[in-house]
Amino acid sequence: MNHSTASAPAWQEAVFKVLKEGGVDQIVYVPDAGHSHVIRSAIADPDIEDVVLTTEEEGVAVVCGAWLGGKRSVLLMQSSGVGNCVNMFSLLQAADFPFFTLVTMRGEYAEFNPWQGPMGKATQAALELMGIHVLRASHPDEVEEIVSAGYDAAFEAGEKVAVLLGQSLIGRKKWERK
Amino acid sequence: MNPIASKSRADRRAFVAKLLSTVPDALVVTGLGSAAYDVFAAGDRDLNYYLWGAMGGAAALGLGLALAQPTRSVVVITGDGEQLMGIGSLATIAAKQPRNLSIVVLDNGHFGETGMQRSHSSLGTNLVAVAKGFGIADAFAVDSLEGCDEVSRRVLSRDGVSFAQVFIEANEPPRALPPRDGPFIKNRFRSALGLKPF
Numbered sequence: 527m528n529h530s531t532a533s534a535p536a537w538q539e540a541v542f543k544v545l546k547e548g549g550v551d552q553i554v555y556v557p558d559a560g561h562s563h564v565i566r567s568a569i570a571d572p573d574i575e576d577v578v579l580t581t582e583e584e585g586v587a588v589v590c591g592a593w594l595g596g597k598r599s600v601l602l603m604q605s606s607g608v609g610n611c612v613n614m615f616s617l618l619q620a621a622d623f624p625f626f627t628l629v630t631m632r633g634e635y636a637e638f639n640p641w642q643g644p645m646g647k648a649t650q651a652a653l654e655l656m657g658i659h660v661l662r663a664s665h666p667d668e669v670e671e672i673v674s675a676g677y678d679a680a681f682e683a684g685e686k687v688a689v690l691l692g693q694s695l696i697g698r699k700k701w702e703r704k
Numbered sequence: 705m706n707p708i709a710s711k712s713r714a715d716r717r718a719f720v721a722k723l724l725s726t727v728p729d730a731l732v733v734t735g736l737g738s739a740a741y742d743v744f745a746a747g748d749r750d751l752n753y754y755l756w757g758a759m760g761g762a763a764a765l766g767l768g769l770a771l772a773q774p775t776r777s778v779v780v781i782t783g784d785g786e787q788l789m790g791i792g793s794l795a796t797i798a799a800k801q802p803r804n805l806s807i808v809v810l811d812n813g814h815f816g817e818t819g820m821q822r823s824h825s826s827l828g829t830n831l832v833a834v835a836k837g838f839g840i841a842d843a844f845a846v847d848s849l850e851g852c853d854e855v856s857r858r859v860l861s862r863d864g865v866s867f868a869q870v871f872i873e874a875n876e877p878p879r880a881l882p883p884r885d886g887p888f889i890k891n892r893f894r895s896a897l898g899l900k901p902f
């Protein structure tokens with residue numbers, strides 16, 4: 527596998543730019559390929575705490591703790607992780623915390639793995655059932671604007687926002703290793 | 705049987721009251737249920753954050769707070785059942801090693817809130833070994849009121865993440881219910897830290 531940092535897609539660079547310019551203090555994550563540039567950048571940035579989670583619902587609690595302490599924390603996950611979070615999302619409503627998550631999608635575009643389908647297709651509805659406003663970016667040239675709009679709504683207006691990063695951004699997964 | 709399960713057990717209310725009296729400036733996060741009642745019974749404080757739900761989230765919430773406020777001592781006080789539900793968060797905490805975070809698990813070996821069914825910690829799980837295995841080297845058990853000093857010392861020193869398993873009696877002291885108004889508790893806490901509304 528090639529882990530080179532030389533060729534991050536421009537849309538992933540745009541995501542980190544929005545978070546950095548928005549003064550993000552913590553980036554907490556369960557990894558996904560689509561988040562790899564942002565995760566690498568967070569680890570390399572001395573002003574950002576990077577927190578790798580064992581499961582996504584931890585991240586919901588971590589970002590609330592950060593806000594309680596006056597900091598901005600953002601949760602990165604894959605669509606399957608949204609299902610892991612459902613009860614923990616209660617914390618956002620019960621105490622009215624701002625919330626911003628970036629969700630890379632699976633199970634919706636050129637998917638090879640049928641196990642990704644059920645949660646991927648339920649991701650948006652699950653977020654909305656739990657009171658989280660959902661935005662979506664499907665084209666590389668709209669990522670920066672939509673992520674920025676969601677980030678501001680969360681930390682300037684106190685909303686709970688998820689931005690879904692469409693599977694078409696990541697493209698077809700190569701299953702055969704050469 | 706838990707090989708290190710202790711026969712001696714502390715009174716939960718006395719232990720929590722003593723602990724909090726020795727760390728008056730600490731930021732305190734409670735797990736839901738009896739741990740929240742114990743902390744509230746010791747005296748309500750603006751810098752207490754009581755959870756009434758989000759089971760499994762107390763230690764993770766404490767991590768976010770500890771990273772956000774590195775010059776303050778953060779104490780998570782929760783129960784064995786709550787910690788077990790979020791057990792992976794101990795790995796997440798160990799990966800960050802926040803020097804100002806202390807996790808205190810009040811362990812009666814039972815799910816007290818739901819009818820005293822036995823929990824894993826009285827069915828074979830050794831929480832100190834689990835915490836150490838996840839990478840929290842300073843994990844230890846206490847079983848008496850005197851053991852409170854070991855916990856306080858770590859909270860005050862802020863020189864490394866710690867995990868204390870406190871063996872407590874499986875009794876149910878009178879209910880002492882903290883406020884359930886989540887925005888109020890959150891805003892009161894932030895205000896006490898000098899944080900402004902957004």
